[in-house]
Amino acid sequence: MQPSQRPLNFGVDLRLRSKLQFDAVYAGGRRLDDRFFALRVKANGLAHPRVGLAVAVKTAGNAVKRNRLRRLVRESFRLAQGELPAVDIVVAAKFAAAGAPATSLRDSLATLWKRVASTCASS
RNA sequence: GGAGUCGGCCGGACGGUCGCUGCGUUUCUCACGAAAUGUGGAGGAAAGUCCGGGCUCCUGUGGACAAGGUGCCAGGUAACGCCUGGGCGGCGUGAGCCGACGGAAAGUGCAACAGAAAGCAAACCGCCGAAGCGUCAGAAAUGGCGCUGGCAAGGGUGAAAGGGUGCGGUAAGAGCGCACCGCGGACGUGGCAACACGGACGGCACGGCAAACCCCACCUGGAGCAAGGCCAAAUAGGAAAGUCGCCACGCAAGUGGCAGCGUGAGUCCCGCGUGCUUUCGGGUAGGCCGCUCGAGGUCGCCGGUGACGGCGAUCCCAGAGGAAUGAUCGUCCUCGACAGAACCCGGCUUACAGGCCGACUCCACCU
Numbered sequence: 001m002q003p004s005q006r007p008l009n010f011g012v013d014l015r016l017r018s019k020l021q022f023d024a025v026y027a028g029g030r031r032l033d034d035r036f037f038a039l040r041v042k043a044n045g046l047a048h049p050r051v052g053l054a055v056a057v058k059t060a061g062n063a064v065k066r067n068r069l070r071r072l073v074r075e076s077f078r079l080a081q082g083e084l085p086a087v088d089i090v091v092a093a094k095f096a097a098a099g100a101p102a103t104s105l106r107d108s109l110a111t112l113w114k115r116v117a118s119t120c121a122s123s
Numbered sequence: 124g125g126a127g128u129c130g131g132c133c134g135g136a137c138g139g140u141c142g143c144u145g146c147g148u149u150u151c152u153c154a155c156g157a158a159a160u161g162u163g164g165a166g167g168a169a170a171g172u173c174c175g176g177g178c179u180c181c182u183g184u185g186g187a188c189a190a191g192g193u194g195c196c197a198g199g200u201a202a203c204g205c206c207u208g209g210g211c212g213g214c215g216u217g218a219g220c221c222g223a224c225g226g227a228a229a230g231u232g233c234a235a236c237a238g239a240a241a242g243c244a245a246a247c248c249g250c251c252g253a254a255g256c257g258u259c260a261g262a263a264a265u266g267g268c269g270c271u272g273g274c275a276a277g278g279g280u281g282a283a284a285g286g287g288u289g290c291g292g293u294a295a296g297a298g299c300g301c302a303c304c305g306c307g308g309a310c311g312u313g314g315c316a317a318c319a320c321g322g323a324c325g326g327c328a329c330g331g332c333a334a335a336c337c338c339c340a341c342c343u344g345g346a347g348c349a350a351g352g353c354c355a356a357a358u359a360g361g362a363a364a365g366u367c368g369c370c371a372c373g374c375a376a377g378u379g380g381c382a383g384c385g386u387g388a389g390u391c392c393c394g395c396g397u398g399c400u401u402u403c404g405g406g407u408a409g410g411c412c413g414c415u416c417g418a419g420g421u422c423g424c425c426g427g428u429g430a431c432g433g434c435g436a437u438c439c440c441a442g443a444g445g446a447a448u449g450a451u452c453g454u455c456c457u458c459g460a461c462a463g464a465a466c467c468c469g470g471c472u473u474a475c476a477g478g479c480c481g482a483c484u485c486c487a488c489c490u
Contacts (some may be wrong), residue, residue: 002310003207005234010142010143015445016445017444017445017446018409018445019445020408025134052445053445054445055273062170062462062463063169063170063462064461064462064463065461065462067449067463068449070446071449072449072451074142074449074450075142075449075450075452076145078141078143078450079142079450106269119302
């Protein structure tokens with residue numbers, strides 16, 4: 001694990017904020033998914049990665065569970081951002097994520113971040 | 124101590140580290156902003172969106188009708204379908220709980236099945252044989268049978284059969300008479316009222332359903348913060364102004380050609396006649412406001428049975444926007460339920476691990 005250049009912040013510039021940005025990722029993004037999450041990844045041409053979340057109340061069960069999932073994903077991204085290339089990532093939760101324990105969700109995300117790093121480095 | 128009723132409250136705690144976000148202060152920056160630091164950051168239901176209001180825009184001179192809602196009385200409130208107090212009815216040994224609880228004497232309608240009959244009285248089984256007629260017996264009185272009839276006590280059907288019980292009465296019966304109960308009820312008394320109490324008199328009628336239509340009284344304009352307002356790129360289109368190539372012919376209007384553009388290395392054919400610049404208004408993306416100081420919280424005093432109201436002091440207590448309020452470590456306990464603000468309030472309803480406080484009731488026991 002190499003030391004990060006940036007502090008592990010999660011400011012406004014690290015999030016996808018508009019429909020335009022989301023659409024761009026959906027249009028040109030590469031797919032990566034596992035049991036709990038489906039990712040869309042696309043190079044953004046910036047100096048850092050950005051993330052956007054797509055978790056519906058319907059998927060999570062209710063609003064509280066939805067918030068819990070979103071926070072978990074964001075925290076995982078925040079801690080892993082130093083290892084990620086400059087890409088935009090949209091993380092969509094699957095139904096299986098709704099009832100899963102937090103530790104397995106975190107493991108799943110950590111693996112996905114590594115896959116993102118390796119695929120984008122090779123291409 | 125056990126069982127229970129009602130009301131109120133809480134909804135893991137503390138500390139460290141890493142993050143997100145509103146506001147204040149300081150520093151830096153031409154500025155956008157950035158950093159540091161301090162401080163605030165989900166709920167009792169934030170939920171369902173079922174009522175009531177504020178706010179905003181649209182519409183309307185008022186009113187009537189329609190449609191919808193509410194429905195014992197009085198009060199509280201900005202308002203309510205909410206709350207408080209009272210009345211009536213029902214349930215419970217009780218504390219208490221439950222109730223769409225106006226009108227059936229304005230009209231229309233409904234009641235399956237059963238039953239003779241379901242709203243106007245009717246008679247299946249039954250009871251009677253006093254009265255009238257016939258007939259039989261008898262000398263007659265009288266008696267038997269039948270018919271015309273009388274009756275609604277008993278049986279039976281039904282959710283409901285037109286007061287109940289008893290005595291008298293009668294051919295048998297019947298409020299036919301009487302007593303008590305029930306019902307209606309002029310009027311009187313108490314109460315703001317709902318209503319309660321008494322009750323001359325009536326002899327019993329006026330059955331039920333209005334969560335059937337309906338009648339009566341009262342209430343209600345529509346849409347919603349994606350309301351609504353402001354600023355405002357790029358592109359296309361609109362308006363105005365300026366400019367609008369060169370040559371030939373013509374006084375001029377104009378005509379023709381070249382250049383130009385579509386169009387590409389060039390040529391031919393075809394099409395276009397404007398193009399450019401500036402400004403203006405509408406307006407999209409985007410941004411800002413609305414956006415949190417409010418029918419506000421806490422405490423005290425006063426008025427009121429109470430809901431609540433008045434006065435005074437004091438506090439500022441989320442404001443996001445692909446949507447913050449989290450993650451992690453440690454310690455402790457009773458090992459943590461339902462659940463996430465989205466313009467704001469007042470209610471109702473629904474979900475919920477566990478716990479605390481107060482008042483009261485019943486049972487048992489002790490003194």
